[in-house]
Structures are given as structure tokens and as C-alpha cells.
Amino acid sequence: MASPVGKKLTGLVAATFTPLTPEGEINLPVIGLYIDYLLEHQGVRNVFVNGTTGEGMSLSVEERKKLAEEWCGKGKGKLEQVIVHVGCMSLKDSQDLARHAAEAGADGIAAVSPSVFKPSDAGVLRQFLQEVAAAAPDLPFYYYHIPALTGVSLLARDVLDGIEKQIPSFRGLKFSGGDLLDFGQCVSYCPSDWSVLYGVDEQLLAGLAMGANGAVGSTYNYLGSRARSLLTAFETGDLTQARTLQFQVQDVISYAVKLGFDVAVNKRLMSEVSGLDLGPPSAPEALPPPPGRLHRAEAPRGRPAGPVPCQNPKRDG
Numbered sequence: 001m002a003s004p005v006g007k008k009l010t011g012l013v014a015a016t017f018t019p020l021t022p023e024g025e026i027n028l029p030v031i032g033l034y035i036d037y038l039l040e041h042q043g044v045r046n047v048f049v050n051g052t053t054g055e056g057m058s059l060s061v062e063e064r065k066k067l068a069e070e071w072c073g074k075g076k077g078k079l080e081q082v083i084v085h086v087g088c089m090s091l092k093d094s095q096d097l098a099r100h101a102a103e104a105g106a107d108g109i110a111a112v113s114p115s116v117f118k119p120s121d122a123g124v125l126r127q128f129l130q131e132v133a134a135a136a137p138d139l140p141f142y143y144y145h146i147p148a149l150t151g152v153s154l155l156a157r158d159v160l161d162g163i164e165k166q167i168p169s170f171r172g173l174k175f176s177g178g179d180l181l182d183f184g185q186c187v188s189y190c191p192s193d194w195s196v197l198y199g200v201d202e203q204l205l206a207g208l209a210m211g212a213n214g215a216v217g218s219t220y221n222y223l224g225s226r227a228r229s230l231l232t233a234f235e236t237g238d239l240t241q242a243r244t245l246q247f248q249v250q251d252v253i254s255y256a257v258k259l260g261f262d263v264a265v266n267k268r269l270m271s272e273v274s275g276l277d278l279g280p281p282s283a284p285e286a287l288p289p290p291p292g293r294l295h296r297a298e299a300p301r302g303r304p305a306g307p308v309p310c311q312n313p314k315r316d317g
């Protein structure tokens, strides 16, 4: 099995939102504009598509394929890397999405753990990841660790144990959790050509101090420019400046948390900051649905986010 080569994934990766029409259909024409916005206003050149921020697990396989094609097609020659998240409850769907991502020209794929019937131990999860990765053996594969959402509380370090023997295409992980002991153990396990990406945007600086190679996060869609300055300050050893920038990011995220920071609020923030029309969230994580059946077209829109306490990058970059 050929081991995939590819540029090491570093720096900022925006976990993209999925543009939807008011009726809840995927809104593909927004994606080209979205890419230009990330490049021109946030200086973010990598994306993570169909993940949690993109509500991948609430979309159909067909919708996920169309989105992956659009991001890869429109991002070609513009974005550095398009990572397509292919994790599903169903192994077969995940494999189908992995094969499709390879055909669509993705630069890498990633998968979360199944979360309804959860793996009983790290070996079982590794086996699942192996079977997904094997469907697209030429693409770099990343494990997406997000225990708060999956409810799978296995240590990421245990999942990594010997994974290179089972998955030749394994190239790192996205770690969305606050356990810096586990994170540090992952960093120290990973060879230098893998990418260890941190995913809790409000404490990125701690992840960098522990050795993260970069970060994947939802807020880099609209706070990318500031987070890039934070990375630069850290790299140049200016911890005071890095901390100041981290505190600014924390102020915005704390504000969003007070609004009930879910995908609806987050998406609304991005729409307001960027001016892109991303539409409502996919059902059902916004307000409780009206009595009766829950259908996308009936799902409530995201709550208004109110003014964003940061400068508008549309005006001042």
C-alpha cells in the first residue's frame, strides 16, 4: 500500500460551516465566495469540511459528497489543503465518503469515532479507523478526537498506539479536548511528519505550548486573522503578545457562550462578520422545533447573535 505523501498540515485550518438556503438545502454557490473570504480577509488557507461545525453528521451522504466536490473544485489552486471529514455512524457510508473524497481531489480525510454504538476500547476504534482509511489509502488520514461531542472518552494517546502499523496513511490527529496530559502524550508519540492539531480555540496558546503543529477550529472562520497573529507571536517567542491575542479570542468566545454557543449562534456570527449568507443551521440544534414533525424547512432559524465585540474584518482586515 503506497504511503501517501503530501505537505504536512500546519497552521490554521477553518472548520467550515455548511451554507444552507432558507429551505434547508445546501447552498453550493456560496462556497466559492466563502473560499475567497477566508483567503482575503482571514488569511486562512486550509479547510476542514463536513466536520462538526459543518454539521456533517446531520447531512445526507449525497449532500456531503456535493459539498466535498464544491470545496475541492473551487479551492483548487487557491486553498492549500482541503481535508474532508468522512466519519459516520455507518462504516460503509464512511468508506463511500472516503473513496469519494479521493476522487474529488481532497488533500486528506479525517474521521470521528462512531458515537451511538461506541467502541468498547481503543483497539476497536483503531480497527474502525483502519477500515475507513483503507478505502482511500493514498490520502493522508487524521483521527478527529472530540470526546465532548462523541461521548467516547477513550484517551487519544491510546487510540494512537501502534496506529502507524495498522494505517500506513495515518498522518495525525485533530484533538478537541481540554485534557492537556493526553494531548502532550499524543505530541510526544507522533513522529515529526505527522500533524497534531489542537481544536479548542479558546485555549490554543496552551496547545501550542504543548507542541501543537497547528489548529482546526470553527472560530478561525471569523477570527482567523487574529489567531494567525497569535501563532506568529508564539513562534517569535513573544508570549506577552500571544497571550493578549488569546485573551481577545477568549473575549469573543465568552460572549458567544453567553448567547448559547451552538452551531446556530456560531453560524450566525460568521454570517454577520463575513457578510456571507450561510443560512440557518441544519435541524435540530437550534431552538426547539414546533410541535409535530421536525423538518428542515420548518426548523427555526439561528438566534440573532447581536453585535460582535471584535472589529469587523470586512472593514479593517
Ligand SMILES: CC(=O)N[C@H](C=O)[C@@H](O)[C@H](O)[C@H](O)CO
Pocket: 015, 052, 053, 146, 149, 176, 199, 200, 201, 202, 216, 217, 218, 219, 253
Ligand atoms: C465543540 C466544537 O465544535 N469545537 C470546535 C472544534 O473542535 C471548536 O472550534 C470550538 O467551536 C471553539 O473552540 C469554541 O468553543
Ligand SMILES: CC(=O)C(=O)O
Pocket: 015, 016, 048, 050, 051, 052, 053, 054, 085, 174, 199, 216, 217, 218
Ligand atoms: C472544529 C472541527 O474540526 C469541526 O468542526 O469539525
